[in-house]
Amino acid sequence: MAKNIQSLERAAAMLRLLAGGERRFGLSDISSSLDLAKGTAHGILRTLQAEGFVEQDPASGRYQLGAELLRLGNSYLDVHELRARALVWADDLARSSGESVYLGVLHQHGVLIVHHVFRPDDSRQVLEVGAMQPLHSTALGKVLAAYDPVAHSEALEADRKSFTARTVSEPDAFEETLGLTRARGYASDVEETWEGVASVAAPIHDRRRMPVGSVGITGAVERVCGEDGELRPQLIAAVRACARSVSRDLGAGRF
Template sequence: MPGRIQSIERAAAILRLMAGGARGLSLAEISRSLDLPKGTTLGILRTLQHVGFVEQDEATGQYQLGGGVLRLGTRYLDGNELRTRALNWADSLAARSGESVRIGTLHEERVLVVHHVFRPDDSRQTLEVGTLLPLHASALGKTLMAFDPLALAEESEFERPELPGYTERTITSRTALTAELESVRANGWAAELEELVEGEVAIAAPIRDRRGTAVGAIGLSGAVERLCDDRGLRMDQVSYVRDAARSISRELGAHPW
C-alpha cells in the first residue's frame, strides 16, 4: 500500500492554519507555526496560489485562503438538492404572487435555472429549467453577483468597459452595475425592470446555507403592468420573494435573520 505524500500533508496543514485565522498570515508566521523551512513553505504557497487555493495581499504580502478553496467549500449543495429543498416554497410563492417562479444557481458565468414553476393561470408558458441567464441583466443574476462571493470573480464580462445590452434598460456600464449591486446588498433583494426582456419585471432574493453563504437565488417574474403600480415596483411582491428565500434558507440550516 502506498504511503502518505508529505507535500500534500503540508499543503493541507497550511490550508487548515489559514482557515483557523480571521486575518492573513505572513510567510514567517506560517513557517514558524508549522515548523517548516521557509523555502519549503514558500514553494507550497506558490503552488497553492497557482491553483487558486491561496491568495497573497499585494500591499502586506500576507497570505489568505483563495477562491478555489471557497468553491470547494460552498458547492456541496448542487442544483438538484437545492431544487428538492425548495419545491414546496417555490410552489407557495407562485400561488401567493400569481407569477412564475424561478430558482437559479451560479454556473459558468451565468445563472442556471434549476427549477421553474409556471404562473398559476391558463396561459401558455414555456418551461425554463436549464436556461442560462446573464448575471448583470437578470434579478437572479444580480442577487448572485451581490451575495455569492464567487460570482463576481467568475464574471469575465464584468471586466469589460461595456456589458452586453439586451434592451434599452439593460445596465451596460460597469460603474452603474457596481452601484446597483451595492444597492442590492443594502436592500437584501434585486430587481430587473425590463432589462432582459421588454415588458417583463423580475424580483429575486438570496438563498443561504447553514454558513450564511448564498448558494442560489429565488425570484418571480411577470409583466410590468402586474408587478409595478403608479409608485413603482410592488413591495408586497418583494416581501413574498424575501419570505420564500428565508424559508428555503432555514430548510438549509441558515440561522433566521
C-alpha cells in the first residue's frame, strides 16, 4: 500500500489545529501542539501562507486560517447545494425526455459533471460524475460561457479544438454562438463534440441571479433532433423548465 506524504499530513494537521482554536496561534504553540520542530512548522506555515490557506497577523505574528480556505469551502457548499436542489428535477427531466441528464459546473477551464441521471431504459450506461467536458463545444459548456464571465474568458483563452466538422472554433463564430445562446436561453450541441450525439442545455441561477451551473440532456441525434435536423421543441422546453425549477429552488425567483 502506498505511503502517505508526511508533509501533507502535517499541513492537514496544522489546518485542523487552526480551525479548532478560538484564538490565533503562535509558532511555538503550533510546533508544540503538533510535536514538530519550529523550523519544520515554520516552513509549512510559510507554504500555506503563500497559497492563501493561512494568514499571519502583522502585529502579533500569530497565525489563523486564510481566506482561500473560505473560498474553497463556499465553492464546495455551492456545488453540494446545487446538486441537492437538482436531484428531483433531473430525475423528472430524464423520465419526461427519455434521455440522459447532466448537471455541470465550471471547473479548471472545463465543465465538471457533478450529477448524471441515466437514460431511463435498459441500455448499458457508464456513470460520468466527475468527468470533464469542453466549454466551447458542449451544450453545458456553451451555456456557462454565455452567462458566466469567468467561463467566457476561459473559453476564449482555451485551445478550441475541433472534435468534428461541426465544431465552432473561430472566435467570431464562437461569440455569435454565445450571443444566440443568451437570446434563446439555451445552448445546443448537434454533433459538435461527438458524432451522432446531440445535446441541449440551459443555465441555472442562484438567489443573486448569478449563473452557478447548467443542466441538459444528451442522446442520439435521431432522438433529440427531428427530421429537419433541428432540436425537438418539446425537449428544449423540458430542459428550460428544469433549469428554471432548480433556479427557483436556489432562490432565483421566477423568470
